[in-house]
Amino acid sequence: MHEPIYWVDLGLRNYLFRIGSFELRWYSLAYLAGIILGYWHISRMLKEPGAPMAQRHADDLFFYCTLGIILGGRLGYATFYTGGDTGIPSLWAHPSELMSLWHGGMSFHGGLIGVLLAMAWVSWRNGLAFLRVADYVSVCVPFGMLFGRLANFVNGELWGRVVTGYVPWAMVFPDAPDQLPRHPSQLYEAGLEGLALIVIMLFLFWKTRARFRPGLLVGVFTTGIACARFVVEFYREPDAQLADFAHQTGLSMGQWLTIPLILLGLVVVARAIARPALGSGAQTAPA
Template identity: 45%
Template sequence: MLMHPRFDPVAISLGPVQIHWYGLTYLAAFALFLWLASLRVKQPAFAQAGWTRRDVEDLLFWGVVGVIVGGRLGYALFYKPGHYAANPLEVLALWKGGMSFHGGLLGVIAAMALYARSRGRPFLQVTDLIAPCVPTGLAAGRIGNFINGELWGRAADASLPWAMVFPQSGSDVPRHPSQLYQFALEGLLLFVLLWLYARGRRATGQVSGAFLVGYGVLRFVAEYFREPDGFLGLLALNMSMGQWLCVPMVAAGAWLWLRATRRTH
């Protein structure tokens, strides 16, 4: 049985300025997106459509705004609607934590829709471009969760070689290091599968649909090892909020993929 090392959340201190590990993982996520998307626009389908490195930089800016705004609003609406309805100004208190991936995804979708409209580009062409570049950012975020000792897993058998005690949980119960499971599944595995899939000639919308299905399925599985939010617990059918939010995501992705596929026949 392992013990979480309880990393110092501050990675670098420069006088009064403190740089947190979680902030560095966000920077890593943005840098990886910039690199991968720059490779994507060199592929024939996007190069012929006139995509450039400057477009990638603009997409990153729009995406960052979408992640922050959507992630925070999603957390408030999906997880603590009553609390934030009574304390609306706390939605702005980002330093207190609380971000939702599904909310961030909706924020990015909205941002990409605005970007596509402003540039006169097909919306699904934009999302197909960025979809394979997203999982590495998710992987970086899960490393940040592990360093912070947050979003720990459910109780595990003490005989499990990698079972880990998270003192931050307030108990000495051995748990699944679910942050690392999510790093491996919705981060690395999803990236490899999507990157390979997107290298072939795909109908517009297929890559976007594959991302939604892939993330939704892998996150659904990982949720069985992740401790549900204490203030919510398990919901109907013994499913967590994260799992319930994955259901429409998978359905939308399957519909999008099938719709794109039928258009090619």
Template identity: 45%
Template sequence: MLIHPHIDPIALELGPLKIHWYGLTYLVAFAGFYLLATLRARKAPYAQTGWNRQQIEDMLFFGVLGVVLGGRLGYVLFYKPMHFLSHPAEIFAVWQGGMSFHGGLLGVIGAMALYAWKTRRHFFEVADLVAPCVPVGLASGRIGNFINGELWGRLADPSLPWAMVFPAAGPDPRHPSQLYQFGMEGLLLFAFLWWYGRKPRPLGAVAAWFLIGYGTFRFIAEYFREPDDFLGLLALNMSMGQWLCVPMIGAGVLFLVLSRQGVWQRQADALASKQPAVSP
């Protein structure tokens, strides 16, 4: 049985300025996205359609806004709507914690749609470029959760070699679910999408597999993650995270079917015939 190592959440203090490890994981996520997206933009079919470093930087700006705004609003709406309805000023108190991946995903989808519209590209051309670059950022975020000793797992058998005591959660051993998510949503999903996205695929297929893969891995991980104490388990003994993954997986399957039928490609061809892609 292991004990969670107490790690100071503050990585660096410069006078009144305090830099937290969790904030640094966001920087690592955005930097990782930039590097990976730049690499993908040099490969077919993106190099042939005019993608360049400047466009990746512009898209990253849109994405950062989507992650922060969507993640916070998703937490407000999905997890504590009544609390924030009574305390609306706390919606802006992001330093107190409270971000939702599914809300961040919706924010990023909105940002990609806006970017696609501004550059006159098909949405799934943007989404297919972006999708394999996201899991590394998710992995970084889960390391931040582990450093903070938060979002711990459910109770575990003490004989489990990697069962861990999180002091803030009490004396009983638990699953280090942050590390499970690091491995599944981060490393495994990245490895699959990067491999799958190396070859030309039907338009929309890479993005569809991201939705299916993340939704499936997160659904599994939720069986080992302690539900939020203010929500507990919901209908069918499923957590909020699992319920949010159900439509995500369903949308991914639908998008994959439409992708293989060539629906998105026909739309993209029609769009390209009307107007050339331009920089925002």
């Protein structure tokens, strides 16, 4: 009989170092690394012909998108994953707990909404084309997705469903109540939402003229990450408070929230392809 891999045998811990009661956690470093790498890469992209904004706009985006990720992610978790029939008291009824990030989690869809609002604000305030700003930001988002999902794995959290059949990389996670072999779905997400999209988005930006078709990059990103999330949800353990919801509807909360994104992404891609491409010098950023 095949022996599963035991997460505890990997020698992982959820922090880089500890000083007294303070711990520098890998999850915090993942957010930081994704944001910094994204900022560095978008700064490189802006040096290419046809950039829709200047470096000072990227600086604003760095600040507001960081707020959008944190606030949107947390408020999204409070909205979609607490209260109602979840069995978890609504965080909206306990405002003091909203920013207690160590209680509960972050919502991908909430963070996405936060980033969209941040981009809309920076675009409106500076008279920029929102769709083109979104194109450039979308190329950089998969960096954060990769680091975030790897951090989930290092933390031994958000593990997958119990394995049926032979899966050589099946893993037993210490906090799983039944201690049965499970899919390491965090790594599936890191591969699909992170690494695969990094390759696709970087190729489209640097090796094609996709950036001259407003909406194409963000449309591909939206469709890609939504499809990846939909597929991975088949292997990811539903949130305990929403297990009954998933059983009754046939799909998890994450999948239901992802379907509109897939449709939206396809519409944006089709619209971008149907419209004429911009010239290489069109809509350059204001000084």
